[in-house]
Amino acid sequence: MTVESELRRRIGTARRVVVKIGSSAITSFHGGIRRAELDTLADVCQARMAAGSDVFVVSSGAIGAGMAPLRMTARPTTLSAKQAAASVGQLELARAWGDSFARHDRVVGQVLLTAADIGRRDSAANAQRTLDRLRTLSAVPVINENDTVATNEIRFGDNDRLAALVAHLISADALILLSDVDALYDSDPRKGDARAVTMVGGAGDLDGVIAGPGGALGTGGMASKLAAARLAADAGVPVLLTAAERAAEALAAEPGVGTVFAPRTERMSARRFWVRHAADTSGSVALDDGAVRAITGARRSLLLAGVTGVEGLFHFGDVIEMHDQAGRAVARGIAQYDSVEVRTRLAERESGAGAGQGRPLVHADDLVAL
The missing domain is CATH 3.40.1160.10 (Acetylglutamate kinase-like)
Incomplete structure (x- = not known):
């Protein structure tokens, strides 16, 4: 057959x-x-x-x-x-x-x-x-x-x-x-x-x-x-x-x-399918090229070090989109920080305050490449 x-x-x-x-x-x-x-x-x-x-x-x-x-x-x-x-x-x-x-x-x-x-x-x-x-x-x-x-x-x-x-x-x-x-x-x-x-x-x-x-x-x-x-x-x-x-x-x-x-x-899995296809998104983050390669090619977690910008308002547990430098959506995932904290961490990094890496913004288990 x-x-x-x-x-x-x-x-x-x-x-x-x-x-x-x-x-x-x-x-x-x-x-x-x-x-x-x-x-x-x-x-x-x-x-x-x-x-x-x-x-x-x-x-x-x-x-x-x-x-x-x-x-x-x-x-x-x-x-x-x-x-x-x-x-x-x-x-x-x-x-x-x-x-x-x-x-x-x-x-x-x-x-x-x-x-x-x-x-x-x-x-x-x-x-x-x-x-x-x-x-x-x-x-x-x-x-x-x-x-x-x-x-x-x-x-x-x-x-x-x-x-x-x-x-x-x-x-x-x-x-x-x-x-x-x-x-x-x-x-x-x-x-x-x-x-x-x-x-x-x-x-x-x-x-x-x-x-x-x-x-x-x-x-x-x-x-x-x-x-x-x-x-x-x-x-x-x-x-x-x-x-x-x-x-x-x-x-x-x-x-x-x-x-x-x-x-x-x-x-x-039902969770990953929901993240990719069904869930409402509440905001997005822009990523550098290294972070894009890590999450789409190596299926790694998204670290704050790879984030270059934040759009919109989201809370812990919301589904967010991840964009490359050209603004294309490359992945979706469940945020482990709220948008206010992400913006604060990015500002600390820019000022040289030395904010620690901390936990991933999106864990690999909660992240789906598009």
Whole structure:
């Protein structure tokens, strides 16, 4: 059995599956929710659940679902208009999923999340417990970003990333991304001469791949799906990407369907995954070249000697970013000092007061290179 076929078998038999459904799969500009397509997807998810799997649905489409009732003819661009459309669309979408799964005597539980919910460990744990309880009660969790309260600064940006974070949160065995594209291609398939990539085993398989932005109804796109697949890979979750029209084949992980992404050989610890992908950052520090090499190449702790500047306000235990001299983020980690003390230490060093090195600013165990 090849690596790809084994990976597809693993996805096809996964016990706990996250299925992300893109806006274009279930909504249209003028008709709102496409009920027939949504019913078909619910049927596919029900078949997988009847076979013994737990299915968690991450559904986009709230803004698209709210456009028709509000007589919007183009996707809103301002934050307030998006939130207004989402406030109407969330109700429409929840009702549609509820009606659809009711045909199978299934109850739906709506779970709305913001980036801040995942970024805080206490609220993330609460979300995980809610999702798990819905599962044990045989309800279908339908998860979406809470667009009505999210802001540009804290939003996930697209539900592909949300789906990957949920996959980590619930320790999923597989993530299936359904959109309007049947596979990953090395270029835009609409322009011809594009080659489908059936498996991504590592970053080298993406050499030469050109990923574009999302369509008119959604905020995602191939670039966001690649980022989500990499994020899920860090969590040890295999991913299958394909079109919503091939949902039944995808959930069965049939040969030749879409693109599969291999997970990391060793699943990143929950703590390190949280630091790298989910946690809110509260400030940053600038590093000299030696410190950058030490934390990214040698995986050493960040010492105060390598810090050249501080931005923002942070406290002991907060997650901070580390930047190189060009301002690029190179790592994230949990601070062992607050920003006031770091600034004081740097000032003492500049004045020649001889401040001691002390404990690391970020210990190697709490530091993740980007």
